[in-house]
Amino acid sequence: MRVLARFARGLAAATLALGLGGLPAMAEPGARITLGYGHFFDNDVFGDGKDRWQTGAYSFSVLRGPRWAGTLPARPFEIFEYRLGGAVVAPARLRAPAPWDRRYVAKATAMVQTYFAPRPELEASLGLGLVWTGPANRISEMQEWLHRVVSEPRPVVAQDQFPNHLYPVFAAELARPYDLGGAELRPFAEGRAGDESFVRVGADLAFGARERGALWLRDDMTGQRYRGIAGAEPGGTSFVIGADIAHIFDSVYFPTAAGGDALASRKRLRLGVHSHLGDLGVFYGVTWLSKEFEGQPEGQAVGSLRFSKRF
Secondary structure (H helix, E strand, C coil): CHHHHHHHHHHHHHHHHHHHCCCCCCCCCCCCEEEEEEEEEEEHHHCCCCCCEEEEEEEEEEEEECCCCCCCCCCCCCEEEEEEEEEEEECCCCCCCCCCCCCCEEEEEEEEEEEECCCCCCEEEEEEEEEEECHHHCHHHHHHHHHHHCCCCCCHHHHHCCCCEEEEEEEEEEECCEECCCEEEEEEEEEEECCEEEEEEEEEEEEECCCECCEEEECCCCCCEEEEECCCECCCEEEEEEEEEEEEEEECCCCCCCCCCECCEEEEEEEEEEEEECCEEEEEEEEEECCCECCCCCCEEEEEEEEEECC
């Protein structure tokens, strides 16, 4: 959704103005500079073509640190990601939802994460942030405007959306990459506490002409990995296959009006392709998401897009 992109870019600009600083090409020893940007767009229109449940999200990140040499530092708090984004979760019908369906949720997210390698063979991240739900964040108004522009049904359900609230969030991930020659297998474990609390385990297999020496970020909705800091070698066309399963401890977004609660487990299966043509890069992926709540009749497929340019 382009409106979510505008929202995230506006928040990013405000955050930069309030304290992330400028974009210097050179910095004094020990000073932080901007090392890269990440952005990622999810929408089920590019997946199963249906406007429902995990329907759309956009995130924008700024990566800062003293330097990037193609590998993670041994200690945390040297490389930081400042991520801002918005997402819409909706029932299957936007005008007259079924009694069993989930409530409309518009949420904005602000996260600060640090990336490091506690041991040479491990990769880790730690993050703190806030999730802001409710009509006050105005994401539902953006979706309504976009639907009006493209002649899609008006999201009437937003009139009874999840209320205004701030939820503190903590997130962590630990991974062990294995170099398989022309491929990389990366098992990982992830934990999160906040608006939704869970633990997740999974793996991603990347192969083909991969970009070397880049810092990769993980999308919240799909689990797809995308570039945050460019590597020394841009690569050509590469592919990724990933899967994970989460155990859900708690979710503030359930139960539904009909009493359906969050299911104890969620599964994701994803495919993606990265391709570079000179300095231009494009990513397309599709992710299958399993059912999330009691009464949900089936899973869904969400598509993801990312365009990039190396400078």
